[in-house]
Amino acid sequence: MAKLYVIGLGPGGVEYLTIRAKKAIEESDIIVGYTKYIHMVRPLLEGKEIFSTGMRGEEDRCRKAIELSKDKIVSVISTGDSGIYGMAGLILQLKNDNDVEIIPGVTASSSAASVLGAPLMHDNCNISLSDLMTPYELIKKRVELAAKGDFVISLYNPKSNGRPHYLRECMNIIRKYRTSNTPVGVVKNALRDGQKISIFTIENFDDSIVDMLSIVIVGNSQSYIKNGRIITPRGYKIENLGTVN
């Protein structure tokens, strides 16, 4: 049998896989993915053929997976949701047909939010600070418009050695539109080994603990901290609307 799956693992580890994703991995002959992701689902890979490469090998992995899926059952795996900054797009761009099943997963902002409390309860956006394929000017523009619109903002790929100052610069943009007590949550390795949770206000935010494996979530004008968790109410009380401009 031949088949191609593109699977979002969620935060990583077997427990937060969907049942559909677990079944697809189990029925696969070959698993294709970044080495680090392969380790996360190691318990399911007994006796399977593995094709893994380093972080920058994404296009190679996708071409290889499409090739292999002509006569085998192949799963391309990545963390989070395969459709949000994942492998689904590249596979569809490179493949000539639609003979592929995309299996969604829990995206990183949802995983991070679940351990921070409930910061994403209202309109929200996901912005990646990686400038590998997006000009930094456009990234900053998006951060500013999201802040202006009082969106809850989830920052993916918030920091790397190549761009240590982007996060601080983007926070300074957001700060123009938020009060100083706006909650900011940082989660490293959400819902997997090495999980680390930090909650700040935008005023005392310290980006030194943030790395590439972290997600940063900035609340909206209604968000608050209670018992060490961030809560964003589902809506707006009219008397609060003054804070939205």
Add this chain to the structure above:
Amino acid sequence: MAKLYVIGLGPGGVEYLTIRAKKAIEESDIIVGYTKYIHMVRPLLEGKEIFSTGMRGEEDRCRKAIELSKDKIVSVISTGDSGIYGMAGLILQLKNDNDVEIIPGVTASSSAASVLGAPLMHDNCNISLSDLMTPYELIKKRVELAAKGDFVISLYNPKSNGRPHYLRECMNIIRKYRTSNTPVGVVKNALRDGQKISIFTIENFDDSIVDMLSIVIVGNSQSYIKNGRIITPRGYKIENLGTVN
């Protein structure tokens, strides 16, 4: 034993539950949720006590769940991600302590995206068109800022009998910032019984098929339709940037 879980079911049905969510439901004595959600996981509820109410009973359900969880294992369930327009916020707002486990799920925009192709591959935002607790002026402002920022836009609760024209009005706002061939995907009942997929360009978009059970996803300036699926590339080619203003 006493415990409170707030669980996101994902699109609905048992197959797209996370393994963690399934275990939590199985170990629960009492399941609390909107009647329609209860039916979706019916196979897991054998012999369990059920507390369900209609759509508007959310606060009652949460209070009841918190009360019941003092001496039983209780799961509050809702579709999608419990942390995005879900029950997590209300539970934390009403509860005096943090003795609750929030289990994230696949949010509706991820489920819809997985059957549309890969529309969410780049920066994206979720906006609810429900004005029950958010002024319509703020909703329209967000739609405009998201369009201006070239975000991929997922519209939740896109239409109801009480506000039949909001979707068309918001699409007209987005149209000011997108070319006429911008892909628009509509998915009703994504990844569950009654799934219906429609793909348009923003120019020929027809909102008559959209209802409260639908998610509408509007691509960014780089999105395109290939083999009947929507693809958003992961980044920007410099020569394309002229389309982003």
